[in-house]
Amino acid sequence: MAQNKKAEFSEADQKIADLARVLGHPARIAILRILAEKNTCICGEIVEVLPLAQSTVSQHLKELLQAKLIQGTVDGLKSCYCINHETVTEFSKELDFLFKDLLTQPNCCN
Amino acid sequence: MAQNKKAEFSEADQKIADLARVLGHPARIAILRILAEKNTCICGEIVEVLPLAQSTVSQHLKELLQAKLIQGTVDGLKSCYCINHETVTEFSKELDFLFKDLLTQPNCCN
DNA sequence: AATGCATATCGTAAATATACGATATAGTCA
DNA sequence: TGACTATATCGTATATTTACGATATGCATT
Numbered sequence: 001m002a003q004n005k006k007a008e009f010s011e012a013d014q015k016i017a018d019l020a021r022v023l024g025h026p027a028r029i030a031i032l033r034i035l036a037e038k039n040t041c042i043c044g045e046i047v048e049v050l051p052l053a054q055s056t057v058s059q060h061l062k063e064l065l066q067a068k069l070i071q072g073t074v075d076g077l078k079s080c081y082c083i084n085h086e087t088v089t090e091f092s093k094e095l096d097f098l099f100k101d102l103l104t105q106p107n108c109c110n
Numbered sequence: 111m112a113q114n115k116k117a118e119f120s121e122a123d124q125k126i127a128d129l130a131r132v133l134g135h136p137a138r139i140a141i142l143r144i145l146a147e148k149n150t151c152i153c154g155e156i157v158e159v160l161p162l163a164q165s166t167v168s169q170h171l172k173e174l175l176q177a178k179l180i181q182g183t184v185d186g187l188k189s190c191y192c193i194n195h196e197t198v199t200e201f202s203k204e205l206d207f208l209f210k211d212l213l214t215q216p217n218c219c220n
Numbered sequence: 221a222a223t224g225c226a227t228a229t230c231g232t233a234a235a236t237a238t239a240c241g242a243t244a245t246a247g248t249c250a
Numbered sequence: 251t252g253a254c255t256a257t258a259t260c261g262t263a264t265a266t267t268t269a270c271g272a273t274a275t276g277c278a279t280t
Contacts, residue, residue: 001268005162020130023131024127036215052238055240059259060238074257078256079257095202099201102146107194107195163271165272189226
């Protein structure tokens, strides 16, 4: 049981859902905020600030990378992450469309 | 291990993350779209349209309810769900603020 | 009262996510 | 070269999510 049925939904909804899922953990939102604030792209500082082990932070960074919400370049010893403006902007637009769709009809349960 | 550390993040980020997590499955986005389109609030029709068992759809509805993304009233035999405009609107605004925060600084990794 | 219908809940199996410590990797500096 | 540092990956325990069938609930109709 519990086979994955996500693939049976529309591409568009899968795409939104996948990005939403990645935003669906407060640690990842916190990481995004940190990267956005100090755009010097440090990574070790994230570990200092968050109540998580270094390996856990690294895992969250990997998820954010895979979703392309951030981009990273390895700069010698310390790797350099920052917000991927393009993905964030596109996701923001897609959500706007979704929410507009959800709000067009009047609410029938009032 | 794997104790839940979500509570150690800011209230605001927890709130956004929780709603994002609920949007993080294409079935739930599809359900929202269906409810938004035909605002007659049927429930059985969702089961017909989606590639999921009735009990699974019911579970997804419960999650959407708990997140207050939808509201439901039991109308005799068939229960009646619809979009909760208030929550959707508020979530939309909160995401706008978040995305604005994430995009203020120029991207340093270019 | 008995039957039928729509929906919710329970029980459960499997998949995935979360978190950590330990270890590997790879650059830097003495 | 060797030690140190930063980050990534591995292994693993536990928690949570996803999905289903079976069953319960509760209204409606006969």
